[in-house]
Amino acid sequence: MITQILFWLLSVVALFGALMVITSKNPVYSVLWLIVTFFAISGHYILLNAQFLAIVNIIVYAGAIMVLFLFVIMLMNLNKETEPSRNRWVKIAGAVAGGCLLLVIVAALKNTEFNTQSATVVTGDIGLIRNLGKDLFTTFVVPFEISSILFLSAMVGAVLIGKKD
Amino acid sequence: MKNALQLAYLVPLFPLLGFLINGLGRKSLSKSLIGVIGSGMILASFVVSVWIFLQVKDGNSYVAEYFNFIHVGSLNIPFAFQIDQLSSLFLLIITGVGFLIHVYSTSYMHEEPAEHFGRYFAYLNLFVFSMLLLVMGANYVIMFIGWEGVGLCSYLLIGFWFKKTEYNKAANKAFIMNRIGDLAFLIAIFWIIGKTGGVSYHDVFAFASSTGNSFSTAELTGITMLLFIGATGKSAQIPLYTWLPDAMAGPTPVSALIHAATMVTAGIYMIARSNILYTLAPVTLNVIAIVGLATALLAATIAIKQNDIKKVLAYSTVSQLGYMFLALGTGAYGAAVFHVMTHAFFKALLFLGSGSVIHAMGGEQDIRKMGGLAKYMKITNLTFLLGCIAISGIPGFSGFFSKDEILAAAFGKSPLMYGIGLFTALLTAFYMFRLYATTFRGSFRGTHEQEHHLHESPAAITFPLIVLAVLSVIAGYIGLPEFMVHGAHKFNDFLSPIFAGSREIIESRGMMHEISHSTEWILTGVSSLLIIIVVIGAWRKFSARPELGEPTGFGKVLANKWYVDEIYDRAIVQPINRFAGFLNNFVERLVIDGLVNGVGRLVNYSGRQLRWLQSGQVGSYVLLMVLGILIVFVIQFFLRK
Amino acid sequence: MIALLLILIPLLTGLMAFFFREEKLARGWALFSAMATLAVSLLGLTVLKSPANLNFSAPWMEAIGSSFTIGLDGMGQLLCLLNAIAYVVILLATWNSGYRSANNFFGLMLLAQAGMMGVFLAMDALLFYFAWELALIPVYFLCSQWGGDKRIQVTFKFFIYTFLGSLLMLTGILYIYSHTQSFSIEAFYNSGLTSKEQTWVFWLFFVAFAVKMPIFPLHTWQPDTYEQSPTAVTMVLSGVMVKMGVFGVLRWLLPVLPTASYSWGDLVSTLALTGMLYASLIAIRQDDIKRLVAYSSIAHIGLMCIAIFSESQLSIQGVMIQMFNHGINIIGLWIVAEIIERQFGTRKMSELGGLATKAPAMAIMFVIIAFANIALPLTNAFIGELLMYTGIYNSKVTQYHIVFAVLAGLSIIIAAVYTLNMIRKIFYGDAQLLTVKAVDLRISEKLALGILVLLILWGGIYPQPFLDLTSDITNAILNKSDVMHLITK
Amino acid sequence: MNALIISAVLGVIMMFSGILLKHKAAIRTVAIAGMILLLVANIAEMFYGPLFTIGVEGMMRFDRFALLFNTIIFACTLLYFLLSARDMEKVGVDYAEYFALIFFILAGSVMVASFTSLLILFLGIEIISIPLYILTGSDKRNLKSNEAALKYFLMGSFSTGLMLMGIALIYGATGTFNSALMNIGVKSPDLPAIAGMLLLLFSMSFKVSAAPFHFWTPDVYDGAPTVFTSFMATVVKVAVFIGFIRLFDESFGKLHTTWQLWVAVISALTLFIGNITAVFQQSVKRMLAYSSISQAGFMLMALFAMNSMAKEGILLYALAYSLASITIFAVLVRMSDYTFEGFNGLAKQQPLVAAVTTICLLSLAGIPLTAGFLSKFYMLSAVMQTGKYLWLVIFGVLMAAVSAYYYFRVIQAMYFKDGNANIEVSTGYRVLLVIVAVLIILIGTFPSTVLYWLYF
């Protein structure tokens, strides 16, 4: 029961935040609204008892990444309504297209065998760091190592692009 | 002593040699040598032909196969010669007259430079060769080879003086009109091959006359009609006759040989050769008779008003050929061939005579500028006169006998035909004597130095004249009609084996219309009388005051040959030309090529249009992607089942 | 062995030719190679005619069911001979016309010859296709490198045209292949396609061949290309390459797709017939010698096409020798055209005239060849056309055979019209200002034309050897396409 | 496995070589040596098995297909290094880093070529993409380069989003990332699975620049420094293609009938847009971009047919296409003017270069006796084998004819137009070109020698 309320609450917050992200003129507000959305999503994670991810989400996304965004925006001081809004028709077209996509997918998926199934808070501890860690360093060790390549290249790239010469 | 027949191949071989020698050596050889070779070769083959003739007279005939010309599957076309009465007769005419004309040419063409002199004789020999091929061939394909060969030679000789554009045009006209006929001939050959699987006369005629698996009448009519169309081309009948008068552009001896004596009679030869087929196709025979008669009349009317000496003769040739076809149409094949022979003599004579006149007049051909030549050139005058008498059919001369036979046959078919035929004969007599009188009688009307130059031609020219004159006087006596002297028609007896098949059929079908001797006497009498009257009339009229002014009224129409050439030009030539132009300038350029290039342009265009999708805007790119996704989803989930 | 040599000699000599910087050297080398090829093909005709010598097979691309199988049958013999003769004659005739970077020119020429040889020899569909393209590419370069002013666009059009056609053919080949899993010609003969499938494949193939031949309305590339490309190449194009189309139909269409060929024959013949009359009429109006000859060629090829699809022994036999004869004649015409163009720098007949007095030898040769072109008896073309027309007229496979024969016959007359006009305008009449200082044939040209004239007369007077050479393959084709059975069906 | 590890290590080595080695020549030498090592190691694995044994927990499978394919892309990269490594110097100062990134990309493509778990596929794609964003933008002063990089990045990560959504849906439907299990798990018709599959189809189409997801390609290829365009148009593209094929072959075999239609449509659309738009281009570089789109259209035919012929074919196609394109780009890089006119008269100045370029173009146009023909041949007959969608073959053939149009424009420019286009070439360069030409002809004439590897 309580989870029901929480679910609806978080969903509403998340959706509202997302909408604000794409509507608010000022980039800084967008960032802040995005952070709100992320928090809501983390809340969902906890409901689905993926506690570890919830924390990571807050630390990495809301913490690191969003702050990075914020820095960049400050750096370019875009923090006022600098962005001249797109041609109205383009806006409408975009909105309509996105909306249609939503409708289509939802309509396509609404009557699948998922109906019977559910995902609620029960005693499940796969989300705990212990279990995840075990899997991460046994089964998923190869991708884990590989992702280091990703980081390396990203690092090289960032330096290569970012440094003045 | 069969070997003469086995030597038949020599007959065409000599002219061929002559052609090669003169053709290749025309630069190196001297004129006299060229002349000797040219005439000598023909003489040689004439001798052989005489020899062969003697053999054939005893009733031998012979088919010599030399090699496989075409042999494909079941179709076998050998290169073979057939020597029988008909062909041997034509051999004599061709080589005989041919020889005389060669001799004549040696003097007539003497002004030509050596090279062209050689070329001339080469052509002439080549012509004789092809003509011999035509008559000796033992099947239709060989005949066709000769057929087109003579066409080629006539083309070359008409355009002999190739610097004159109108001469070349005349040559083209001749060749092309012949081609029209040739196409019909070819189709007939295809048809025959399709039916009989062969083309040799023997097989075809056997197949035709065999009962059971044979031609249907319709097929026969078709084939014979096609062959006849071929003949109209070669023998200058309606509607394909207009090339012959223009063909007078060639040197006069050529006109004598090709366009009077030999080539133009090829059509008659062909029909006489295939007489069985024609006898079996009465419809065609009627058509032939009508066309022949019409041609005879038309040409005669035109001839009345011509002033070019050679043109007159040309139209008279057409008219005489018409006579021959009339004879064929009435089934009197013998008479036709008979007339071919006599005509060969006197028409050659007349042409050569006119040549002599032209020679003397220094190239002048308009009779209005002549007159009174009799006292300048005795032999020419005399021989020409004899020729006119012969062609007019005055009793006792060769023309009389042959023409009379034809008229009789025509009467047998229908009195109307006889009437028209007779009328034509009268016209013939009229224009011939108009020609003679205007040319040789009266006073000279040419320029002064022309008169100064007037002289009798050299022996090389007069000799042939004399020979031909003699022939055209006496030739008739080998064909005395039945009603005069019984069994004196040596000519028909000689040819009878050729037409035996037809005669049987005719008799069996009771299509024989015998006319009583008395009737014939009457007819002959009437015709002769009328002709003589006309002759005298014409003689007096034109020797006294020849018509020198431009013709008026109906005469104008005749002088302009009924405007046939103009009509052809307007009705056929120009439309085709314009249509071709339309195709060339519009259809080809715009429609078809336009379509092709259009495709290319379309590709280019759509390329240019598609580029606008590539707007460079991330937003629109993503939008297009999303739209793509949308479409796929919609179709996949809601439409595609 | 012979077959292999016929391909290898031009191929290798062609590749080598690129390295002869010296023009004379390259020219001589090319002539030498052509002579060698000719010698080989003559050997194949006379001495070494055992199948062992005429056929050759080597494993090649087994992975995809193809193999390097080549062979010489009567038809192949004749066309290879034509190809070989053509090159000798062409090189002789153009001996005096210079080309910049001659080594490339002659190299490409020889490569093209190799390609055409391959087409005539291939007994494997994929190989056939390769050769087909190999013949096209060098010609493309030849035309657009050494051609006239508009060469690039024109040649490009020609290339795209032909390339598209051959790609469609490839599709057809692939389709049959997807049934047979092999490219060998026997497998193709026994592909056993349904008549519906055959129809599709038929048109895919036919487009390719029709473009090459060319058949109305796919012909528009031809006059332009002939006009623009260097005459030596034009000779190759019209003398030999055009035959590739006819040959293709005979070898790959009739026997492989009998049903479709039978059921679509009428349509094809109608197209060809239209093309014949159309081209003949247009030819009347041409003033440019090359264009005139081009259109007359279209007409002649159209006749061959009709003859093929009337599927009678006579007609097909006729086509076989006519392929050879037409090659000889048209090359002759081009040679004279080339000489004229080289001498006077124009091809406009209206600017010419009176050559007969200035250059009698040329005149005589040309007249002979021209009359051969309009199938005068005792010239080679007469035999071919007689057989073809007879075959068409008496064809069993179509009920319109008479119509076809008669209407096609009209082109005989029209041909006479434009040919005689051409002769008249070029050679007769008085000399124009251009032609007053005309010179007669050079020795090499005399030689070339002499060879052709001899061939013309031989083919016209004693054609039996040619007929015997091609009779077997004719029957073979007819059996494969088994007409009688189809008709009764 | 060898390839993956060594390439990753090489990437690191290159990073350090940038610091340690002062001379660009030295760096280049290291890179080329490393490349050769990589190639050898991979071939060695083909014959003698891997050097290292690492438990991949069924997330990757280094089967012959993958290894053979790795060999091909490594060989192409080697050729690319040899031909164009020198030209990278012009791009910017971070010479060594470029090589490092390229090696990382190779590592990524190895993963894509041999994944069995969608996780690896995802990581592989990312490891390919992220360095590419950077390489695209590596010409920092050049606005076009920046623009290209940003466009590429934005759209690329957008398509990543699509991909992830797809994977998520499939995970929901089947509960696994393992392609084999997935194929069993899917209960067709299973809407989430199909939706996911389609989303994957889109995102992969995006990566291989198939219409209508190709829009980034012309701009990015055009804007990126030409040396790197060469790399991404060839090696990277075919690498992703192999992933594409593996994915749909192993994971969605069951849904074959569902996606076949869409692949056919996308293939046709790609062919159409690629060729038709290429016809109108003025710049050879951009033309090549479009041509690479159209070539992708042909490669999609392999995906469509998905029979043995198709798999052989795609390898052959990868090889033929990469060889030709790399060479053409290598020539293009050195041209001063990228428009068609820029090539006018090259044949006079550089006959050899022109000749080789011509051969490459002929190969791309699919003229027989070149590798290009054979690969197209395989594609078409593979579709033919399926016995349906004949229109696709005919359409492809028509488009091939169109493609001849713009490829031959270059040939015309080089040979028949007057001009004095010229490039400076070293002897080694010449030798390489000749080798490439010979290779192309050889593959075209004796494919067995190449295909042999498949059957040993």
Add this chain to the structure above:
Amino acid sequence: MPINYYIFLSIALFCIGIVGVLTRRNAIIIFMCIELMLNAVNLMFVAFSKMHFMNAGEAAGTVGTDGQLFVFFIMVVAAAEVSVGLAIIVMMYRNIHSVDVNFLNRLKH
């Protein structure tokens, strides 16, 4: 909670992200919208992993961890992308002093 709710929620977020990409001009915002899309996907992953865990019942063991780990990897990738992406945007800004994607139109046709 029926799983559908989660699916619809995350799809909704996802589509909002798409709409953002379509409608905004500021490169950074667009990028943020893409991040939003990724998070939507993450949410879906977690939901599904939970679902599979529950379907497995008592003997579940570690069913579903893979889903969560995938999310983990997505975050890894996202972090890398962000670093590169922002670098590119900054570079862009250095050159044209704007992050408006509408100005990205040197390359077209």
